[in-house]
Amino acid sequence: MTKIPDWIAVDWGTTHLRAWLMTQAGDMIERRNSDQGMGGLARDQFAPILTELLSDVISDVPLPVIICGMAGSRQGWAEAPYVAVPCAPPGGNLATPVVADPLSVRILPGVKQVKPADVMRGEETQIAGFLASDPDFDGILCLPGTHNKWVHISAGEIVSFRTFMTGELFALLADQSVLRHSVDTRDWDEDAFRDALSDTLSRPADLAAKLFSLRAEGLLNDLSAAAARARLSALLIGAELAAAKPYWLGQQVVILGEGSVARAYEAALNLQGAMVRCVDAENMTLAGLTAAYMQWKEPKA
Amino acid sequence: MTKIPDWIAVDWGTTHLRAWLMTQAGDMIERRNSDQGMGGLARDQFAPILTELLSDVISDVPLPVIICGMAGSRQGWAEAPYVAVPCAPPGGNLATPVVADPLSVRILPGVKQVKPADVMRGEETQIAGFLASDPDFDGILCLPGTHNKWVHISAGEIVSFRTFMTGELFALLADQSVLRHSVDTRDWDEDAFRDALSDTLSRPADLAAKLFSLRAEGLLNDLSAAAARARLSALLIGAELAAAKPYWLGQQVVILGEGSVARAYEAALNLQGAMVRCVDAENMTLAGLTAAYMQWKEPKA
Numbered sequence: 001m002t003k004i005p006d007w008i009a010v011d012w013g014t015t016h017l018r019a020w021l022m023t024q025a026g027d028m029i030e031r032r033n034s035d036q037g038m039g040g041l042a043r044d045q046f047a048p049i050l051t052e053l054l055s056d057v058i059s060d061v062p063l064p065v066i067i068c069g070m071a072g073s074r075q076g077w078a079e080a081p082y083v084a085v086p087c088a089p090p091g092g093n094l095a096t097p098v099v100a101d102p103l104s105v106r107i108l109p110g111v112k113q114v115k116p117a118d119v120m121r122g123e124e125t126q127i128a129g130f131l132a133s134d135p136d137f138d139g140i141l142c143l144p145g146t147h148n149k150w151v152h153i154s155a156g157e158i159v160s161f162r163t164f165m166t167g168e169l170f171a172l173l174a175d176q177s178v179l180r181h182s183v184d185t186r187d188w189d190e191d192a193f194r195d196a197l198s199d200t201l202s203r204p205a206d207l208a209a210k211l212f213s214l215r216a217e218g219l220l221n222d223l224s225a226a227a228a229r230a231r232l233s234a235l236l237i238g239a240e241l242a243a244a245k246p247y248w249l250g251q252q253v254v255i256l257g258e259g260s261v262a263r264a265y266e267a268a269l270n271l272q273g274a275m276v277r278c279v280d281a282e283n284m285t286l287a288g289l290t291a292a293y294m295q296w297k298e299p300k301a
Numbered sequence: 302m303t304k305i306p307d308w309i310a311v312d313w314g315t316t317h318l319r320a321w322l323m324t325q326a327g328d329m330i331e332r333r334n335s336d337q338g339m340g341g342l343a344r345d346q347f348a349p350i351l352t353e354l355l356s357d358v359i360s361d362v363p364l365p366v367i368i369c370g371m372a373g374s375r376q377g378w379a380e381a382p383y384v385a386v387p388c389a390p391p392g393g394n395l396a397t398p399v400v401a402d403p404l405s406v407r408i409l410p411g412v413k414q415v416k417p418a419d420v421m422r423g424e425e426t427q428i429a430g431f432l433a434s435d436p437d438f439d440g441i442l443c444l445p446g447t448h449n450k451w452v453h454i455s456a457g458e459i460v461s462f463r464t465f466m467t468g469e470l471f472a473l474l475a476d477q478s479v480l481r482h483s484v485d486t487r488d489w490d491e492d493a494f495r496d497a498l499s500d501t502l503s504r505p506a507d508l509a510a511k512l513f514s515l516r517a518e519g520l521l522n523d524l525s526a527a528a529a530r531a532r533l534s535a536l537l538i539g540a541e542l543a544a545a546k547p548y549w550l551g552q553q554v555v556i557l558g559e560g561s562v563a564r565a566y567e568a569a570l571n572l573q574g575a576m577v578r579c580v581d582a583e584n585m586t587l588a589g590l591t592a593a594y595m596q597w598k599e600p601k602a
Binding site: 074082112113114116117118119147162163164165166168169172173176177178204205206207208209211212213215216217219220221223236239240242243244 | 375383413414415417418419420447448463464465466467469470473474477478479505506507508509510512513514516517518520521522537540541543544545
């Protein structure tokens with residue numbers, strides 16, 4: 001039988017729902033997953049899905065739940081209004097309460113930047129988790145994902161940030177464009193990645209032409225799928241690095257990420273001579289939710 | 302009753318099939334359309350679809366049919382091998398014969414460029430049509446479409462060309478990405494197009510970041526869908542113009558195109574001070590197929 005948790009940490013994004021059963025001391029009892037992301041849900045579906053996911057640990061005692069991610073967007077469960085930069089990652093005291101008896105739910109706000117216009121939801125909680133263990137960090141966080149973020153952190157605050165659609169562009173091009181025939185593999189050609197990255201950083205404007213050449217080189221020169229896939233990634237990451245140069249050049253960069261995407265960014269930044277280290281993003285999300293819970297339940301005087 | 306044609310001109314692309322019923326003198330009797338593009342067809346479906354489309358004009362006499370487009374690709378009806386640049390647009394004498402009694406079918410080759418690797422299929426026939434009426438043209442042809450082409454023409458030959466995936470990127474981003482919510486309109490904001498184009502041409506590397514800002518500006522600053530759609534188009538066309546500058550700067554440019562896409566390219570090039578005129582692409586396709594037929598049936602000595 002599952003040990004009864006003291007509270008629940010939830011990351012509810014567009015395509016996923018993750019819940020962690022937690023003790024008061026901040027230890028994790030169990031992790032639960034669902035593919036019921038907010039993207040496919042109507043407003044009145046959130047509470048039933050969450051109570052179903054937690055049915056075996058719900059009792060008459062109100063169970064605190066703290067949520068980050070797109071569930072707090074206007075199209076989500078309830079809108080948790082953005083906090084504007086510069087700001088510390090918003091904590092539990094700024095979370096929006098929603099009714100879901102016997103759950104006592106709070107949804108964390110996202111962060112916005114007015115100029116250039118930009119928004120994040122979910123990443124601010126990873127940042128809070130990172131700052132919980134490294135409160136004096138001064139530098140750049142890179143958060144790879146569908147919509148990659150570059151975030152300037154100083155004195156415990158998010159100073160500015162910039163979002164790139166690189167991850168979504170890669171998925172659209174690799175899965176749905178004419179290039180899908182050319183990159184249909186899970187293999188990876190590291191040399192092709194390196195060469196294309198360097199080429200793109202020296203001439204970043206050629207992107208749309210270099211994309212089609214992946215197809216043409218497959219037809220005419222037998223370019224392998226592994227090389228084409230690595231080059232596609234390098235073209236898109238290279239264009240991003242060129243545009244994000246003011247963020248990473250000469251800076252201390254920490255990548256909050258996982259898996260092959262985080263490794264591709266690490267490799268790309270290393271090739272440019274940047275100082276990089278990687279931190280597991282999911283651990284940071286959980287640490288951020290824990291910090292938010294502590295702030296909610298045990299606010300400082 | 303339809304007048305019996307002497308021959309049939311066909312443009313068979315990935316998503317469409319167009320057939321024109323023609324007289325020996327090159328006059329058009331009738332135009333027929335189908336959505337049975339080669340993209341959805343197996344090799345043995347081409348002949349039945351074409352004979353069905355022409356069933357009322359087929360007799361015992363062999364009817365000549367000349368085809369351009371993706372039907373001649375490796376995944377199409379029969380591969381019509383590429384001709385390499387520099388070359389004149391390949392004519393009927395280089396077409397690949399296929400059996401489809403009582404039709405006498407020939408498929409025109411595409412054109413390839415080894416370095417940088419590039420290919421075209423269908424556009425070479427539009428170019429042939431353009432050169433049929435302007436054989437001394439020396440300059441640049443711009444052919445907007447899913448995969449836009451810039452083509453350098455001199456002394457009746459295709460000297461070099463470059464393909465940009467701009468049209469396909471626009472469709473993927475406008476219809477399937479997170480931006481689809483932000484650009485969901487048929488309206489158009491000309492001022493937004495002009496401003497974003499000029500901004501992109503001065504800093505073409507920022508594309509992936511500026512794309513996401515369309516979403517963020519909709520959320521934070523009530524950017525209208527008409528302005529967002531025009532800016533999305535300007536961002537992509539601007540990045541293409543920046544990369545294609547060696548093609549159009551100080552050159553005589555003719556756009557072979559139709560509709561709103563051709564007008565967007567014309568507006569964009571005019572804003573950059575380029576000398577541009579527009580020519581209807583479909584008329585050029587038919588003129589190119591006619592020239593190929595004449596060359597097939599009445600070869601010069």
